[in-house]
Amino acid sequence: MAGFIAPEALPSQPRAAHAQIPAARVGWGFVTLLALAYAGTWLALLTPVLVTVALRVRELAPDTAAASLSLVFGIGACFALVGNPVFGRLSDRTVSRFGMRRPWMLGGMLAGSGALLLIALAPNVGVVLIGWCLAQLAFNAVLATVVAVLPDHVPPEQRGTVAGVLGMCMPVGQVGGTFLVQTVAGSTLMMFMAPAVIGSVAVLLLVLRLPDRRLQPGEVEPFDPREWVRSLYIDPRRHPDFAWTWLSRFLFVTGTAFLSTYQPFFLIDKLGHSAASVPGLIFTSTLVQATMIVVASPVSGRLSDALSRRKPFVVGAAAAYATGLWLIAASDTFTTFLVGVAVTGVGQGVYFAVDLALVTQLLPNRQRDAAKDLGLFNIANALPQSVAPAIAPAILALSGGDYVWLFIVAGGIAFLGSVAILPLRTVR
Template identity: 50%
Template sequence: MVEPGADAGREPRNAGWLFIGFYALAMIGAWMTILTPLIVTLPLRIHRISPDNEGAALSLVLGVGAVVAMAASVVAGRLSDRTVSPWGRRRPWMIGGAVGGVVGIAIVAMAPSVGLLLVGWCLVQLSVNAALAGLTAVLPDQVPEHQRGWISGVLGMSLPVGQVLGTFLAQALSPNLPAMFVAPPVAALALIAAFACVAPDHRPTPAQSPSEPLLHWIKAFWIDPRRAPDFAWAWASRFLFMLGLAFLLNYQAFFLIHHIKAAESEVPRIIFLSALLSSGLVCVASLVGGKLSDLLRRRKAFVAMAAAAYALSLWGIAASGSVESYLVAFAIAGLGQGLYLGVDMALVTDVLPDRETDAAKNLGVFNMASALPQTIAPAIAPAILFLGRGDYAVLFAAAGAFAAAGALAVLPISKVR
């Protein structure tokens, strides 16, 4: 267990195993709530509701939902930094967001039309990103600098583990689509509530959370790249990497159906196998990379190599013509993704502006680099598919180019090595 440090004006104490374990489980739950619909259930639901217009419908739902996610991330982060409550400043956002995620997913699962499904998905994005705003702020709040690489590596595992657990639940409950939707967020609520019970949380006084004029509050979301160039480059790298990842997560079901020619009934099983195969590699790469980055005091080289490996894997997926070759390329993606997510969060925390006063808000701004690609990818995917004559391999080749650019973007960072 650790003691709050930022509010005391000193470095936090070492994080113990109980804290780390519950923290990782809470992050797994949050990612499971978002990723399971993105990867499996949402495309399948849209395929049933609007089979003749599935691509455009999915792009609409993902695009609008991503805008909501982006706004929710920064606004909830800012509000979390300023929250004064008997339960602390992070806890209400964690638990409230998890509850909202369950409600939103239930709406999506039962929606008879794309319009109502869109409403439910926006509620999911709003709620879960509010929970993530509180969860991610715990890293700078409660973890000392010398442990951030290691714990960032543990947290980096949460995304692939959440993906595997979510897809496992989906394929285990298939073909009961409502159950496939609802099981992951219910489990997430329990995990996040457990972490909220054991984690320390600063309770600021009203004097520490003064009211602000609206214009000043809005301006706070702009971080001048000239004042924080390292943060800007880290933001650009994450944006480009996540743009490549967004194409893979959002369109792999359609890639399997239309390019690999897999039957719709086989898609959940194939996606689960790919997630299971890559997850072990993600976990190893995330843990080893995070620990090595602490020991060697290096961040940039790990992040750049990871993004480059991920680019190669996307090009490999684009070139695949069978389930077997698809799975091999997905394994390489697991290495790149694990190494990137295991070290990148530590790098960002090291270059975060105003860490003691605006950690959650600035992390919310950084999280826009993860949310914005969910808007950009579906917006530009139709154009790429048009140029590629409907070939999803062309879409994944373009995704690889974005990930490669993400590797280059991290190189100008100067504050950390």
């Protein structure tokens, strides 16, 4: 494929796994396939988060839907916490003629698709919980290895631009997923499996074309359980900027988790819409948010590269997202709700584009542990999926079931994500 990767970056022989910082700029063919794989993974993972798991839980346990959904997402997020760094670490140490990343990408998508099939056929919430835990493990293995391609192949001066493109992938997956659910709404099986199949094909395209790094047997250290466990911890005192960036991402994503998890209930209980209309309404809101992200993400990523600045973009983006959540809290119609969603879209687009480029410059050991370190960082993406459902019932109980207060608190948490970036010293 012309333009897949710059000619000087193509390996003529197996590349050492502990490679130096890539110098050659990647081509747009490479960026396109990487983006398709990333979007496909989010399509398979986020469609259940946004729509289908909530509807399935409501179908199986209508009287305890909110509590059951919190249980499923909360426990499932714990498995995501494990999956991302562990599979990232395994990928960094994988000896295979197919490379370090590709086996985990393909295997993870196949396993995740099987887990979604289990949820679609589940007879009760307990089986839904098991299926979702397996899906979180599998899809987080894919995310850990796909994101590791960025520091593996993209030079630092191009990462803002490429990360800006990747920043569009999550909303594209969201829009694609909610659209697919609308078109196959009459079939529970298809609502789960259509996104999984399309996502798997997208990842397969990257797997077939990726000039993956290959680790030679002599480069793998003997397995030491204690060292392996220690490697899953990064000392914040030795790497304070990485720690602050992790905290910022955790706080920001916690704010987003309230919206993604409780949007269906907000539309039903606060704005008075019927359950049957929720898939269409979520598609509309997701489309609005995605449009803003698709506009903001590549522009901010490219501008961040041009100015050689990361911090101002991340700080402003988190503050913008918080403002959007507060506008949602104040909404009393679907139209005003969409205004708040649009503002969150701008904040999310800028934040994820520039913050991803930022963290690749702060990895403690890019040469040896890129996937593992990114996996540890991605705990900040997964942990909020457990934290938000854990604290949401308490907020709702204290507020008498008022979703306004739920989103006011969510906005405050997201705003703290902007404050956490301010202490960074090694990146401007």
